[in-house]
Amino acid sequence: MTRLTxxxxxxxxxxxxxxxxxxxxxxxxLDALVEAGADVIELGMPFxxxxxxxxxIQSANLRSLGxxxxxxxxxxxxxxxxxxxxxVPLVLMGYANPMVRRGPEWFAEAxxxxxxxxxxxxxxxPEEDFDSPWALGPALRAHGIxxxxxxxxxxxxxxxxxxxxxxxxxxxxxxxxxxxGKQQALIESIEANVARIKQSSDxxxxxxxxxxxxxxxxxxxxVADGVVVGSALVEICGxxxxxxxxxLKELTSALAAAVHTARQEHAA
Amino acid sequence: xxxxxxxxxxxxxxxxxxxxxGGRYVAETLMPLVLDLEREYRKAQADPAFAAEFDDLxxxxxxxxxxxxxxxxxxEELRLLADSQGNxxxxxxxxxxxxxxxxxxxxxINNCIxxxxxAMRMGKTRIIAETGAGQHGVATxxxxxxxxxxxxxxxxxEDVKRQAPNVFRMKLLGAEVIPVTSGGATLKDAMNEGLRDxxxxxxxxxxxxxTAAGPHPYPEMxxxxxxxxxxxxxxxxxxxxxxxxxxxxxxxGGGSNALGLFHPFLDDxxxxxxxxxxxxxxxxxxxxxxxxxxxxxxxxxGNRTYLLQDEDGQITEGHSISAxxxxxxxxxxxxxxxxxxxxxxxxxxxxxxLEGFQLLCRTEGIIPALEPAxxxxxxxxVAPTMPRDSIVLMNLxxxxxxxxxxxxxxxxxxx
Ligand SMILES: Cc1ncc(COP(=O)(O)O)c(C=O)c1O
Numbered sequence: 175m176t177r178l179t180x181x182x183x184x185x186x187x188x189x190x191x192x193x194x195x196x197x198x199x200x201x202x203x204l205d206a207l208v209e210a211g212a213d214v215i216e217l218g219m220p221f222x223x224x225x226x227x228x229x230x231i232q233s234a235n236l237r238s239l240g241x242x243x244x245x246x247x248x249x250x251x252x253x254x255x256x257x258x259x260x261x262v263p264l265v266l267m268g269y270a271n272p273m274v275r276r277g278p279e280w281f282a283e284a285x286x287x288x289x290x291x292x293x294x295x296x297x298x299x300p301e302e303d304f305d306s307p308w309a310l311g312p313a314l315r316a317h318g319i320x321x322x323x324x325x326x327x328x329x330x331x332x333x334x335x336x337x338x339x340x341x342x343x344x345x346x347x348x349x350x351x352x353x354x355g356k357q358q359a360l361i362e363s364i365e366a367n368v369a370r371i372k373q374s375s376d377x378x379x380x381x382x383x384x385x386x387x388x389x390x391x392x393x394x395x396x397v398a399d400g401v402v403v404g405s406a407l408v409e410i411c412g413x414x415x416x417x418x419x420x421x422l423k424e425l426t427s428a429l430a431a432a433v434h435t436a437r438q439e440h441a442a
Numbered sequence: 443x444x445x446x447x448x449x450x451x452x453x454x455x456x457x458x459x460x461x462x463x464g465g466r467y468v469a470e471t472l473m474p475l476v477l478d479l480e481r482e483y484r485k486a487q488a489d490p491a492f493a494a495e496f497d498d499l500x501x502x503x504x505x506x507x508x509x510x511x512x513x514x515x516x517x518e519e520l521r522l523l524a525d526s527q528g529n530x531x532x533x534x535x536x537x538x539x540x541x542x543x544x545x546x547x548x549x550x551i552n553n554c555i556x557x558x559x560x561a562m563r564m565g566k567t568r569i570i571a572e573t574g575a576g577q578h579g580v581a582t583x584x585x586x587x588x589x590x591x592x593x594x595x596x597x598x599x600e601d602v603k604r605q606a607p608n609v610f611r612m613k614l615l616g617a618e619v620i621p622v623t624s625g626g627a628t629l630k631d632a633m634n635e636g637l638r639d640x641x642x643x644x645x646x647x648x649x650x651x652x653t654a655a656g657p658h659p660y661p662e663m664x665x666x667x668x669x670x671x672x673x674x675x676x677x678x679x680x681x682x683x684x685x686x687x688x689x690x691x692x693x694x695g696g697g698s699n700a701l702g703l704f705h706p707f708l709d710d711x712x713x714x715x716x717x718x719x720x721x722x723x724x725x726x727x728x729x730x731x732x733x734x735x736x737x738x739x740x741x742x743x744g745n746r747t748y749l750l751q752d753e754d755g756q757i758t759e760g761h762s763i764s765a766x767x768x769x770x771x772x773x774x775x776x777x778x779x780x781x782x783x784x785x786x787x788x789x790x791x792x793x794x795x796l797e798g799f800q801l802l803c804r805t806e807g808i809i810p811a812l813e814p815a816x817x818x819x820x821x822x823x824v825a826p827t828m829p830r831d832s833i834v835l836m837n838l839x840x841x842x843x844x845x846x847x848x849x850x851x852x853x854x855x856x857x
Contacts, residue, residue: 221755222625222756222757222758223625223630223631223742223743223757224634225469225634225637225743226469226471226638226641228638236624239756244754245754245755269741271740271741271742271749271751271755271757272754272755272756273755274740274741274755275740275751275753275754275755296469297469297741297744298467298741299466299468299469299473301457301465301466301473302457302465302466302467306459306465307462308741308746323470324469324470324471326469326470326471327471328470328472328473328644329474330474333473333474337470348470348471351471351641351642351644352471352641352642353641357642
């Protein structure tokens with residue numbers, strides 16, 4: 175079993191926490207997330223043109239690049255994280271261009287060496303992910319890394335099988351047709367879409383975009399295998415800088431408690 | 443044995459690939475939309491009523507066909523150069539395709555007419571667009587006013603400053619202009635913001651992309667709408683001089699005016715083509731916007747193409763005196779035409795473009811936009827090296843009213 179499958183095999187839902195690499199003290203921020211109960215870490219690779227992200231994560235990308243973060247730095251954060259936290263799944267999330275710059279093969283090998291478990295590439299859809307010289311999925315799978323795909327409210331029944339084909343680790347359900355940030359989806363729509371995906375796949379489904387509070391996270395955890403929180407954490411990194419770890423811990427603890435106990439309350 | 447004619451006009455394939463370039467590199471939220479757009483575009487292409495309405499608007503609203511014009515005094519001036527530069531008795535005839543005479547002052551409107559007709563066919567009720575120089579924004583605002591649709595234009599805050607007259611025009615036309623402050627606050631950042639808006643408003647919004655870039659089917663669709671330029675020019679040349687030109691020249695931002703001129707000629711082997719990128723302060727530094735000559739392949743804004751980027755794949759900010767050429771990418775078809783060797787590409791600096799700008803004002807009484815001023819500068823270099831009976835046809839794709847403030851400032855004149 176991989177770290178990802180082990181985590182999602184647990185009876186309780188998983189809390190997936192996103193921050194941008196190189197935005198503040200990355201090692202300290204990551205440790206804070208893990209200590210406070212994050213089950214999976216999503217580490218954002220900064221990109222100059224984060225087209226699918228709202229203002230919070232855009233700013234984090236610019237802060238990170240402004241501080242001089244390179245691809246080598248991101249891989250080093252991952253390597254060091256793996257040494258400190260041998261069991262916690264680590265997923266890199268980002269955009270195609272930085273990932274394929276030196277070729278998919280190079281990236282997959284480097285990520286595998288850094289102990290990365292999964293990769294989410296926002297802008298390589300399944301249509302471009304098999305026979306092109308820049309297909310990332312095949313290279314990742316060859317190195318034992320899960321290509322994690324996104325499904326959205328616009329992913330209709332006809333497309334879903336294509337999205338699922340070759341997906342590993344978990345499926346990331348983007349609950350709003352929009353960019354990352356503050357917009358929230360109705361729980362009814364999330365529940366229906368997760369159920370729809372689950373009919374076609376055995377993959378765990380994690381739900382993200384617009385999840386900010388423990389209450390929202392708990393509601394989603396009742397109907398999904400994982401809850402992803404990003405912008406709310408990234409905003410803390412931006413606002414508190416070096417003092418971010420303590421604040422990250424506060425929010426993450428509350429989120430973790432809400433997510434981990436969501437189904438118990440449900441049953442009661 | 444007969445070698446079959448290897449056509450350059452059959453790209454892209456059904457996945458939007460021009461060789462290894464192009465494609466649909468977008469987030470999953472947008473994928474169903476671009477697939478839907480392609481289906482609807484194919485239906486429109488097969489519908490004679492769509493073509494008829496497009497042609498009618500181009501004729502009566504845009505003012506097409508645009509004239510094909512022989513530039514006698516510029517030709518003479520360049521022949522003097524030919525004499526002094528070791529090609530005595532040489533110097534090609536210079537002809538212009540006058541797309542600067544279109545309604546709104548540039549070629550951009552050709553594409554906007556096509557896309558807004560498609561938007562209405564699809565039942566979309568809100569239009570968004572990005573703009574650099576403001577020409578595409580003005581053209582989009584214009585067609586939105588013409589058809590009564592609300593219009594939001596994303597424009598880099600830096601360009602809002604450089605192109606104040608166009609910002610005012612868009613507002614007069616009823617558009618909302620949103621200055622984009624992220625990144626370098628120029629065209630690429632405006633395009634990011636356009637894509638973000640589209641993702642968030644997928645149900646009612648149509649994104650009118652202004653150049654032959656973006657995810658499939660945009661590069662093909664924009665090229666096809668702009669091909670009216672080359673189709674007209676080809677027929678006009680044949681009827682005026684009874685033969686095809688020897689060389690086509692066009693400036694390149696994203697590449698739409700160039701493809702519009704080039705595409706109908708691609709399978710005419712005698713016709714050479716030259717695309718002109720913006721060399722800014724020079725190709726040796728990083729202050730230029732020449733993606734083909736100074737960049738490398740990558741993925742941005744939905745397609746694989748040549749980009750200005752660093753070794754980690756971070757996009758670098760281009761520079762050009764012309765806001766319409768200041769884009770770190772280029773349409774994927776140009777990337778393919780370059781690799782296939784069918785089209786040559788060169789680059790022209792800010793200073794050379796400024797000289798071309800003034801030369802055309804002085805010799806022909808035409809104030810060009812700074813974008814085609816780059817093409818003029820290239821023509822002044824290449825025409826003098828050609829024989830006297832040869833013909834250069836340049837796309838004069840925009841007029842310079844919008845640029846007089848920039849030019850005045852560069853020339854040290856206070857307005
Ligand atoms: C007059 C003019 N020419 C050229 C361009 C560059 O675009 P393209 O390369 O798509 O023709 C622009 C863009 O704004 C323009 O306004």
